[in-house]
Amino acid sequence: MATKAPTTPATDDRQKSTKAPSRTQVVGHSVPKVDGLALATGRAQFTADEIPKGTLIGMLLLSPHAHARIRSIDTSAAEALPGVHCVLHHGNVPRIAHTTAGQGYPEPSPYDTFMFDNKVRFVGDRVAAVAAETREIALKALSLIKVEYEILPAVLDPEQALAPDAPIIHDEPDISSFLPFDPKRNLAAWAEATVGDVEKGLAEADVVVGGEFETHYYAHAPIEPHVTLTYLDPNGRIVIRTSTQVPFHCRRIVAQTLGIPVRQIRVIKPRLGGGFGGKQEILLEDVCAMMTLRTGRPVFMELNRAQEFTSSRTRHPMRMWVKMGVKKNGDITAIDFRGILNTGAYGSHALTVLTNVGSKCLGLLHCPNIRFDGKSVYTNLPVAGAYRGYGATQGMMALGQLIDEAARAIGMDPVDFCLRNHIRAGETSPIFKALGEGREGVDMTIASCGLAECIRRGAKAFGWKERRGKGRNLPGPIKRGAGMVILMQGSSIPEIDMAAAIVKLNDDGSVNLYSGATDLGTGADTVLSQIVAETLHIPVNDVILTVADTDNSPFDTGAYASSTTYLSGEAARRAAQNLLEEMRRVAAEALSAEPDELSLGEKCFYVKGSARKKISFEAIARRALYAKNQQQLVGHASAISHVSPPPFAAHFCEVEVDTETGQVRVTRYVAAVDCGVAINPKLAEGQTEGAILNSIGAALTEEYMFNSEGRMLNPTFNYYKLLTAADAPKIETILVETHEPTGPYGAKSVSEINTNGPLPAIANAIYDAVGVRLRKSPYTPERVLEALEEAKRAKD
Numbered sequence: 038m039a040t041k042a043p044t045t046p047a048t049d050d051r052q053k054s055t056k057a058p059s060r061t062q063v064v065g066h067s068v069p070k071v072d073g074l075a076l077a078t079g080r081a082q083f084t085a086d087e088i089p090k091g092t093l094i095g096m097l098l099l100s101p102h103a104h105a106r107i108r109s110i111d112t113s114a115a116e117a118l119p120g121v122h123c124v125l126h127h128g129n130v131p132r133i134a135h136t137t138a139g140q141g142y143p144e145p146s147p148y149d150t151f152m153f154d155n156k157v158r159f160v161g162d163r164v165a166a167v168a169a170e171t172r173e174i175a176l177k178a179l180s181l182i183k184v185e186y187e188i189l190p191a192v193l194d195p196e197q198a199l200a201p202d203a204p205i206i207h208d209e210p211d212i213s214s215f216l217p218f219d220p221k222r223n224l225a226a227w228a229e230a231t232v233g234d235v236e237k238g239l240a241e242a243d244v245v246v247g248g249e250f251e252t253h254y255y256a257h258a259p260i261e262p263h264v265t266l267t268y269l270d271p272n273g274r275i276v277i278r279t280s281t282q283v284p285f286h287c288r289r290i291v292a293q294t295l296g297i298p299v300r301q302i303r304v305i306k307p308r309l310g311g312g313f314g315g316k317q318e319i320l321l322e323d324v325c326a327m328m329t330l331r332t333g334r335p336v337f338m339e340l341n342r343a344q345e346f347t348s349s350r351t352r353h354p355m356r357m358w359v360k361m362g363v364k365k366n367g368d369i370t371a372i373d374f375r376g377i378l379n380t381g382a383y384g385s386h387a388l389t390v391l392t393n394v395g396s397k398c399l400g401l402l403h404c405p406n407i408r409f410d411g412k413s414v415y416t417n418l419p420v421a422g423a424y425r426g427y428g429a430t431q432g433m434m435a436l437g438q439l440i441d442e443a444a445r446a447i448g449m450d451p452v453d454f455c456l457r458n459h460i461r462a463g464e465t466s467p468i469f470k471a472l473g474e475g476r477e478g479v480d481m482t483i484a485s486c487g488l489a490e491c492i493r494r495g496a497k498a499f500g501w502k503e504r505r506g507k508g509r510n511l512p513g514p515i516k517r518g519a520g521m522v523i524l525m526q527g528s529s530i531p532e533i534d535m536a537a538a539i540v541k542l543n544d545d546g547s548v549n550l551y552s553g554a555t556d557l558g559t560g561a562d563t564v565l566s567q568i569v570a571e572t573l574h575i576p577v578n579d580v581i582l583t584v585a586d587t588d589n590s591p592f593d594t595g596a597y598a599s600s601t602t603y604l605s606g607e608a609a610r611r612a613a614q615n616l617l618e619e620m621r622r623v624a625a626e627a628l629s630a631e632p633d634e635l636s637l638g639e640k641c642f643y644v645k646g647s648a649r650k651k652i653s654f655e656a657i658a659r660r661a662l663y664a665k666n667q668q669q670l671v672g673h674a675s676a677i678s679h680v681s682p683p684p685f686a687a688h689f690c691e692v693e694v695d696t697e698t699g700q701v702r703v704t705r706y707v708a709a710v711d712c713g714v715a716i717n718p719k720l721a722e723g724q725t726e727g728a729i730l731n732s733i734g735a736a737l738t739e740e741y742m743f744n745s746e747g748r749m750l751n752p753t754f755n756y757y758k759l760l761t762a763a764d765a766p767k768i769e770t771i772l773v774e775t776h777e778p779t780g781p782y783g784a785k786s787v788s789e790i791n792t793n794g795p796l797p798a799i800a801n802a803i804y805d806a807v808g809v810r811l812r813k814s815p816y817t818p819e820r821v822l823e824a825l826e827e828a829k830r831a832k833d
Contacts, residue, residue: 063571064782067719070563071577072308072556081308084264084280088337092266093122095321095328095338096175098165098182099348100157103191103417103747104204107155107164107184114181115167120174122332124182126165127153130327131296134212138385138422139283139290139317141533141594145475147214147225147384149207152294152323157186158206158382159417160748161347168328168336191417193747195356195379198223198414206382206415216388216475225384226413228392230471238371238406242362246442247373250357250435251813252796254379254741257424258759261310262345265321267328268335270303275326277304282316282555283595288587294323295330302326306585312557313731314423315350317597318385346752350422351741353390353413354379355431361439365447367457371406372399378413378431381420387413389474390421393428396478397683398436400466401525402458407468417747423597425728426792429526434814437522437797441804450505451801452496455523455687462486474598479531481680485785487711487775488523488685494771495709496521499689508806514697517704518806521689522797526790527681528780529600535677536605537591538612540569542620542670544662546640546654547579548613553593554605555585559788560720561601565609567716568781572613574637575654591673599786600678602716606781608676616672623661623670624652682777684785685711688729688794692802696825699818701803702766703733708791709771714783722770724788729768732795734760740815 075081112124134148153163165182169175190204197203199222207220217227239245265279275297281287284304292299309316321338328336340349357376363369376394380387395409424430444454460466462483470480496502501519508517539551550569556562566580583589593605617637624642625632628650635642643651661670691705708725715721738758742750751757776783800811809824 061571061782062574063567063577064716065714065718067717068563068567068577070560071566071582072562076308083261083308083310084266084278085339087278088266089268089335092335092337093168093170093328093332094172094175095166095168095325095336096172096179097163097324098179099344100160100162100164102157102186102188103160103193104189104206105157105186106189107157108187109185110165111183112165115178118174118178118181120170121167121178122334123168123328124165124178125153125324125327127151127155133294133296135290135294136385137290137319137383139286139319139595140389142289143215145216145388146386147212147218149212149220149384152327156209159419161344161419162382166324166328168332191747193416193418193743195377195414195416198416206417220415223415224412225380225415226388226391228388228395228409228411228472230395230409230468231407232467232471233406235371235373235406235408239360239362239373242370243365244443244446245360245362246439246446247360248812250359250438252352252355252431252434253814254354254419255352255735255739256346256757257313257315257350259311259313259315262340262342263316263320263349264339265325266335266337267325269329269333275302275329277302277322277326278307279304279322280309280316281306282312282557282597284555284585284587285553285592286595287319287322290319291323291326295327304587306555309555309557312596313425314427314597317423317595318350320349342754343752346757347419347749350385351419352424353421353431355394357431357435359435359439361443363443363447367447367449367454369402369404369458372404373408374399375410378411379416379418379421380413381416381418383420384413384415385420385422390428392472392474394432396468396472397429397526398432400468401460401523403460409472418743419749425731425789427598427789429793430732430796433522433524433793434796438800438810438812440522441520441801442810451521452492452501456489456492459488459523460486474530474533479680481531484682484779485713485775485777486685487773488687490773491685491687491709491711492523494773495687495689495707498769498771499705499707501689504691505805509808514695516694516696516806517691518694518802518804519689519691520798520801520805521687522794522801524686524688524790524793525683526599526786526793527683528603528786529678529681530598531678531681534594534598534600534604535675536593536600536608537673537675538605538608539591539671539673540609540612540616542616542654542658544655544658546575546658547581548573548575548616549581549583550609551583551590552605552609553585553590554601555596557596559601559724560717561596561605563720564602564716565606568606568610569613571782572610573617575640599789602784603780603786604676604678606716606784608674610781611674611676612672614672615674616670619670619672620654620657623657626665627652627657627660680779682779682785684713684787684790686790686794688798690795690798690802692799692806694803694806694821696807699821701737701799701816701821703799705767707769707771708794709773710787710791711773711775712787713775713777713780713785715772715774715787716782716784718772721772721787725770725791726768728788728791729795730760730765732792733799734758735815736795736799737815
């Protein structure tokens with residue numbers, strides 16, 4: 038239910054006070070990526086690019102069974118093999134319960150994981166690890182490890198996992214969680230929220246639409262798999278060079294798992310070949326570090342592509358039962374949302390993805406009566422985790438289709454239905470407070486919202502009125518349809534996430550920016566540089582970055598929850614502003630003026646009204662370093678988010694459906710996005726288009742296929758179809774600028790929200806084309822033909 042804040046006057050579709058102030062000099066411009074040339078010429082260094090001489094190769098022995106107890110493990114032959122230096126298994130490592138989820142402390146995911154355990158819970162679970170001189174020796178050693186398994190009954194369906202007689206996946210006594218958690222019932226987490234009276238609201242509706250929806254298992258599929266290098270520095274500390282989104286969380290969790298102090302570990306994040314949420318997880322670092330501790334040698338580990346599919350992390354599949362009640366005038370009277378999230382064998386992100394299903398979707402619409410009832414359930418399938426969109430992707434797949442279905446049921450255009458019902462600036466929703474991430478949420482009022490403009494501009498650019506409803510009666514087997522959806526996400530986790538930054542002045546007037554933020558290829562380093570450059574009135578290339586090194590960077594929670602631009606960017610802005618005030622003080626002293634008498638010029642301060650009386654940044658630095666009241670001029674700041682201002686978007690999609698083969702092809706896609714002020718518009722467009730193509734693939738072609746024993750049958754790009762540039766439809770991005778008062782220079786997030794559009798938009802377009810609802814993804818030719826046949830049988 039979206040409601041107006043008490044002190045805020047009524048708002049209309051034009052919104053209130055959301056336009057940005059006067060144009061800036063660096064922010065809002067598409068400057069080249071600061072790392073673009075190095076990446077394009079192959080000079081950028083990734084984890085696997087710097088392997089020291091004498092590095093051992095680490096490899097994992099993974100479970101062939103979905104559920105089994107290890108009765109015995111014999112590693113003697115492997116240990117005796119020449120060239121093998123270390124073998125690890127549950128019998129010779131510390132047994133310390135932890136979570137692999139890289140989240141803020143205390144982590145809202147259950148401590149249900151061990152480095153190695155005497156029980157395996159999915160095909161691909163860890164059994165043992167070896168470190169050897171070569172890959173060939175390591176593979177031979179793995180083949181020599183003899184494991185005796187007691188095969189246990191497996192449960193592969195989340196509803197069956199909730200049955201009273203279902204096998205208990207986590208029966209070990211030493212796991213725990215400080216949040217709702219009942220492993221004896223295979224419950225990793227649950228969340229409930231109620232606003233108003235849902236039964237009354239449904240009874241008052243003129244029309245009730247609803248049904249069962251289901252999203253599927255699919256992979257992050259980054260170009261670079263999970264990869265880690267560990268070694269000892271000259272002082273005996275462990276250095277972890279790793280492909281991670283969360284360096285500081287990685288350091289903390291590895292220290293916990295190994296049972297050593299945090300001060301003994303340094304984590305370095307080099308360039309990253311994609312993450313998408315999958316590298317918000319500690320998957321290799323603990324084993325790799327333990328083998329370095331045992332051998333004193335550098336150890337390198339990486340997952341191969343099949344292991345990346347089965348043994349890293351995936352999108353949480355979800356089964357949902359959703360109802361929506363509406364009046365004939367288009368008012369929504371009630372939404373009832375019940376769902377079961379399949380977390381797989383371990384509870385990584387089990388609660389927080391679940392709560393985001395509700396909080397990032399149900400607060401989007403005006404509705405006085407809402408009920409959310411969700412469960413995260415253990416099964417003996419691969420482990421799900423953080424994935425771009427983080428719950429909103431699953432929730433909008435269902436809610437986005439019901440918006441279309443409800444509008445059609447009352448004879449209203451979905452565009453008009455969305456314009457009537459979406460949340461606006463000056464309004465709030467009780468859902469924001471009811472569903473937080475691991476705790477009660479934050480009651481917030483929307484300060485910026487350009488969604489109405491997104492809808493109107495997107496519809497016009499797409500040609501909505503001209504395309505919708507026009508393609509079902511085309512001659513021949515190819516039918517054409519149009520679909521749309523509106524979206525909302527968030528920017529950081531309020532009252533939980535924190536970021537810090539340091540900006541240091543050099544004696545030529547350039548600055549060093551030290552930040553713990555993690556660039557995954559998203560352009561974060563460029564965006565942070567632009568923010569600092571804008572604050573100091575210097576060129577972007579005068580900003581020298583040191584990022585994502587736990588020894589040399591201040592703390593940052595990492596790259597997740599759409600927080601980098603909004604939160605890390607604000608920390609960088611504040612640190613630069615802090616440095617600027619220190620420089621102003623030195624400049625005032627040098628110019629025999631008061632600080633408030635100075636104006637900021639290009640790399641200089643000057644006395645107001647006397648532009649010739651000025652001092653350059655270079656002169657300020659040299660005065661402070663060498664001449665008068667000597668000191669290092671440095672600014673530092675931290676930022677914590679007290680709200681999570683949503684970006685908004687409206688997506689429009691056209692598809693062609695072949696009624697003879699069931700093939701669906703997206704021919705055109707338009708996304709109008711309100712991300713506040715786009716710090717770098719070209720990068721914002723790139724994030725939008727990448728997210729859309731990612732999710733078109735998820736909607737149409739990507740799917741894990743399992744046999745009856747829980748083994749993935751297609752863990753290779755030969756049989757798991759990723760869309761490429763050759764498959765991409767025409768995608769148009771429209772950036773609708775608003776100004777978010779709590780964000781750096783008015784910015785909000787952009788990278789996650791657009792992941793959530795293709796699943797519902799394509800489903801709505803398919804319905805417009807051929808008149809069938811696809812409530813289970815992906816929308817494969819088989820499912821399309823099955824739905825057409827079912828509709829034909831029902832008609833006959």
